[in-house]
Amino acid sequence: MSTKKIQLPALTAQDIPYSGRWLAGVDEVGRGPLIGSVVAAAVILNPEKPIDGLMDSKKLSEKKRERLAEQIREQSLAWALGEASVAEIDTLNILHASLLAMQRAIDQLDPAAEWVLVDGNRLPPQLHQPGLAVVQGDARNAAISAASILAKVHRDQQMLALHQQHPEYGLDRHKGYPTALHLAAIEQHGLLDAHRRSFGPIKRWLAAHG
Incomplete structure (x- = not known):
């Protein structure tokens, strides 16, 4: 029996009950590793400065992720990172620590988001904005893809720094x-x-x- 995951279709404007400018995509990286923080990112893309090649960060090469991360930081209307520490992971469990990291990223956006799209099947419990949880969101929405890239690049840099030690x-x-x-x-x-x-x-x- 095949276990291949069914790819869900890309989100369309009709799927998102918000048509304004301040829509943030949110994703986390680092739920599976045995070491280090879980890292989240939130990104509000600029529709006037589209970025080609955004997709699930796991499907991109390291060099491509780094190039895209630089573009995202330069061209987005806003972006932010959030983390939950190893101590928080061990205290809360990895799911709740991941939601906490995403909440922290959202809260640091400046300008703030009016609406959020969060990768996964649940929203952070303390979310101040309306939002939608999107299964396979990092492959279905450009803003979530951008967030996954920023989070992945940042966490990989942390692992490389720890490797030096x-x-x-x-x-x-x-x-x-x-x-x-x-x-x-x-x-x-x-x-x-x-x-x-x-x-x-x-x-x-x-x-x-x-």
Whole structure:
């Protein structure tokens, strides 16, 4: 039986009950890794300065993401980043920490958003604006795609900075995801402060090593 995910169609103006200028796309990156913050971005694109090539950040090369991120920062009406720390992830759980990071990104937009499109199936609970949760939103709406690119580029930069301090973990290669290389490095070198203690592989390592 095939497990291929069905690609949902792009959002149209008819799908969004807001036609004004201050529409923000919001996405997060970093729910799956074993280490580091979860990072979110919010972007209000400028319809007078369209950006070609916006799509789900996971489908872009690193160089393409970085080029697009520079364009997004220069040409958008507003953009902002938000984070939830490892301590918040371990306290709240990754879902609620992700929603918190998205809320923080939205709240830092200047000018503020009047309406938001959030990637996923739920909105941040403290949202001050009306909005819509969009499943597969990073592949269906340009503003959400732009947010996914900014968040991905920023979090990857964090992982590269951590790699400079601890190259033995290979963070430049796997960006913190639970790959065989990462798990082997944990087994050999132990945990860093930035590892998420609430995640299964880390909990199992702690249980085994006291």
